[in-house]
Amino acid sequence: MRGIVLACGNASLDNESPMITERDGIEVLQVPSRPGKAHVDAITSDLGDRRLVVAGTDADLNAVVLRLLRTERVAEVPLAYVPSSPESAVAALWGLPTDTGRALDLALSGDPDKVPVLRDDTGGVLVGLGVISPVRGVGYCDDDNVLRGQATRLEVTPDPDGGAGLIVRVIHKRLLGRKVRETAGRAFQLGCLPTAVTSDGIAHPRQMNKWTWYRHTEDLRLVRGL
Incomplete structure (x- = not known):
């Protein structure tokens, strides 16, 4: 599976680099915590058949989903998540692994499911x-x-x-x-x-x-x- 991994903030995938480099078409990009328009929009507009992987906190994932919503790509882009914290509420809710190796393997080989995303009245x-x-x-x-x-x-x-x-x-x-x-x-x-x-x-x-x-x-x- 081809994809782009956004390593947000202090998220590190160094220990998992063999898993990534052994796969064709996987690119890792270091981006700030809670990446915004400048770091997300250009990537999501040129994904093609690649999937997007967010490695970081729930707040980082939230920021990326917000950019997908504002660019009308929520239903278009397969999105995977590698949580940096074992306390991730997103991982607990959606049954995602919090071990980095297992989460990365799922992110790069699993199938996307349709899940509800919520909005609020302040634009979040x-x-x-x-x-x-x-x-x-x-x-x-x-x-x-x-x-x-x-x-x-x-x-x-x-x-x-x-x-x-x-x-x-x-x-x-x-x-x-x-x-x-x-x-x-x-x-x-x-x-x-x-x-x-x-x-x-x-x-x-x-x-x-x-x-x-x-x-x-x-x-x-x-x-x-x-």
Whole structure:
């Protein structure tokens, strides 16, 4: 399989270089963390039949998916991910290996699956885990009122089973554990007191008093299966 590997930030593939060099048509490019237009658009516009591999953090993958969305290539480009952290929420959600060697092998030989990608009302995307915490307000998942009042934490992910598009988890921490309410839908809307929002490990630069995540009209072609 021919492809281009974007090694983002401090991501290093030195120990896996034999695996790469033994394959024809694999090119490794070192790019900054959370690469933007200057480092992604020219590559994705000239991929041809090659696949794109992102080696780095969930935030790096988020940045690349954002460029695919803005250049209308989300449904066109097969995208693979080699997470640099074993704590990757994207890897956990989509069942991807976190061992670099195994992840790279899957990235270069696996088949792409269509998976939901979420957008927000500030122009961003969500590939793995979105967190709003702490939160006090009113939230809806489609027509379902999932929050009225206070919660310790809200988590939103794309739906790993496809479904309508996303999963919302409203979490209340208590002395003897925690209570979690889970709801599936296409969109989540929240009005609240100003609070922190994080998408794929990227903290929004200011506190927000409203937020929306919703399923994009096209699915991402994420490499997941062998």
